[in-house]
Structures are given as structure tokens and as C-alpha cells.
Amino acid sequence: MCQIFAGQDPADYEPETRRLRLNGLSTSIRLERSFWRILDRIAAVQGLSTPAFVSRLHAEVLEGRGEARNFTSLLRCACLIGMQLEADDDLHGPAVQHRALDKGLGLRSLQGRAPSS
Template sequence: MCKMFAGQDPTRYEQVTRRLRLNGQSTSIRLERTFWGILDELADSQGMTTPVFMSKLHSEVLELHGEPKNFASLLRCCCLVYLENNSMNSDQLIAAE
């Protein structure tokens, strides 16, 4: 089983830094390449660019909970929620057939 995980292409977990503006503040965020791909897909599914999506997310988190302690971790968890929701929706479609 571990070979499936250990044998993956190292570029998937390579760290990539992107510079962007979050609510007018210039910042850089470093995430694994795979998470950037998921965030790009997630933003696109919302009809936004990734920087616009992340800025909107940051604003909403500030409003609900205050400044996030680790925004990069929040982004990774957003990716997991997105994948989980897509998986549940796929399962429901299969069950309906």
C-alpha cells in the first residue's frame, strides 16, 4: 500500500510559492503543487481567479473568526473539503442511477 503513496511523482509535493494580494496586502503563500492545482480548480468552479477566490476567502474568515493563524493550512483544508464534497456528489449521482 505505501508504494502507491511513496511512488508518486515528486513534483506533486514540490513546494511552489505564489505572490498575491489579500485584501490589498501583498503576500506570498507556499503550498505543494498539488494543492495549487486543486485551488485553481476550486476557484474556477466558483467563476473566479485563484487570487480573487483566496482574497474573498480571507475576508470571510476574518469576518467569521478573525485573522487565521495559518492561512496556508486553511487553504489545504479547503482543498480537502472541496474534494470531499465532490466525492459525496459523485457517490450520490452513482446511487441515483
């Protein structure tokens, strides 16, 4: 059983640093490659580049909470949510996700929450 976890390719958990802009400021974010791949998929579903998705997420966190404490951990947790959404889509089909995207709704609506008006 543990070989599923212990036997993974070390390249998957190798840290990767990407440079991007958050609120107009250039910064670096360091995450394991597996997390970057998941963020790349989430961004693609949203119709955004990964830097644009991360920047938008950061802005929404600032708007909603006033600060983005431990943003890299927030990104890792966003990956878990993204994987849960993919699993739900595999079970229930992509109809819910596509309806949300067709209405121009963001990630919040994909989590099953009503968007704020």
C-alpha cells in the same frame, strides 16, 4: 499499498510560491503543487480566479473569526473539503453544487451549511 503514496511524482509535492493580494496587501503563499491544483479547481467551480478565491476566503475568515491564523494550513484543509465535495458529487451528482452556485451561494453553502442572512 504504500506505493500509491510513496511512488507519487516528486513534482506533486514540490513547493510552489504564488504572489497575490489579500485585503489589498501583496503577499506570498507557499503550498505544494498538488494543493494549488485543487485550489485552482475549487476557484473554477466558484467562477473565480485562484487569487480571487483565496482573497475572498481570507476575507471571510477575517469576518467570521477576526484573524486568519495559519492561513496556509486553512488552505490545505479547504483542499480536503473540496476533495470531499468532489467525491460527494461523484456519488450524488452535481445537482446540489449547481443549485448552490445558481443561487450565488459561496463555499459555505457547498459544505452543506445554510448561508447566513
